[in-house]
Amino acid sequence: MRELLNDIDRWQADGKRVAVARVVDIEGSGPRGAGAAMAVSQDGEVSGSVSGGCVESAVVSEALAILAGEQPSRVVTFGYSDDEAFAVGLTCGGIIHLFIQPLEW
Amino acid sequence: MNSYQTFSALVRDNSPVALVTVVDGPSVGSTMVVTPTGVVGGSLGNADIDRVVSRDAIGELEAGRTLVRHYGPHGESTPEDLVDTETVRVFIESFSPPPLMWIFGAVDFTAALARVAKVLGYHVTVCDAREVFATRRRFPMADEVKVTWPSPMFTENGHRLTSRDAVCILTHDPKFDVPAIQGALATSAGYIGVMGSRKTHAKRLERMAEVGITSPADLARVHSPIGLDLGGRTPEETAISIVGEIIATRTGRNASPLGASDGAIH
Secondary structure (H helix, E strand, C coil), rough: CHHHHHHHHHHHHHCCCEEEEEEEEEECCCCCCCEEEEEEEEEEEEEEECCCCCCCHHHHHHHHHHCCCCCCCCEECCCCCCCCCCCCCCCCCCEEEEEEEECCC | CCHHHHHHHHHHHCCCEEHHHHEEEECCCCCCEEEEEEEEEEEECCHHHHHHHHHHHHHHHHHHCCCEEEECCCCCCCCCHHCCCCCEEEEEEEEEECCCEEEECCCCCHHHHHHHHHHHCEEEEEECCCCCCCCCCCCCCCCCCEEHHHHHHHHHHHHHHCCEEEHHHHCHHHHHHHHHHHHHCCEEEEEEEECCHHHHHHHHHHHHHHCCCCCHHHHHECCCCCCCCCCCCCCCHHHHHHHHHHHHHHHHHCCCCCHHHHHCCC
């Protein structure tokens, strides 16, 4: 999250709401470990990354839905063995658990 | 100040801080900011869970670990207490100060190594006794540039070095190298590397023996000639070979191509 602070501060100074997605757990092979983070502004601007580019666009959609109040803050899982069968996964075959929440703390 | 402002100020100050967030359970999304001395912002919902989790977060922060832990709604953590209660999953994320790299010798290789070390997140200090060379203007990428001999640098600041930190000695000058090696060996630095040709290295071993650096344990800590055998020549290529060796030293890998081996990558 360290590398996201400048972008988050700039967006908040412009009065924009911000969601943060953080990797909380990885099963099997994963490109980024727990703590990898990305921030998404209400306008869809993005800072940081949580994988090698495999799931970022899906994370942006989730983050915007959470900011819009259409979804609660929650753990979102991407990976081939996921029962909810998200359309995207990690090409390396791992499973990635992300917590996505509005930055309102 | 809200919790985020407290947290971001601590991170920017390179102070150790843990960000603690309920990721599943009744108070999902609630967040607490914890430093080694206790809670400095936010709450997970009640005083009981705050007390138990903040104590655990301090432990994780000291170990530099980031992970998910499980509790009951009031911080219950033993298996029998957790039967038939709701589970609160808490993500504890540790933000440790950046690791340190001290580079001795204000040469061209130093500028390249400082740049590469910054990419890896090191707090970089360049040291040289020569005032003309150890200047901010030559090393704008370094966090600190010190005009000093190695001995006082280690005497005054050596206690700050831990197993996460690296000392790279690029001077190739025995009157500078040997005291720097002695100073570095007296610290807990996880990596000590010294530049020089094989001939310089052989001569340096003699000088080291003269000052009593002979134990196999000490000699094994000194990576010399510094770096992995990548066959590179430029300062930038050399810098990559040095940080490659630093990473391999930390992970205990032998730095051969992944294609030449089997087994887990991470």
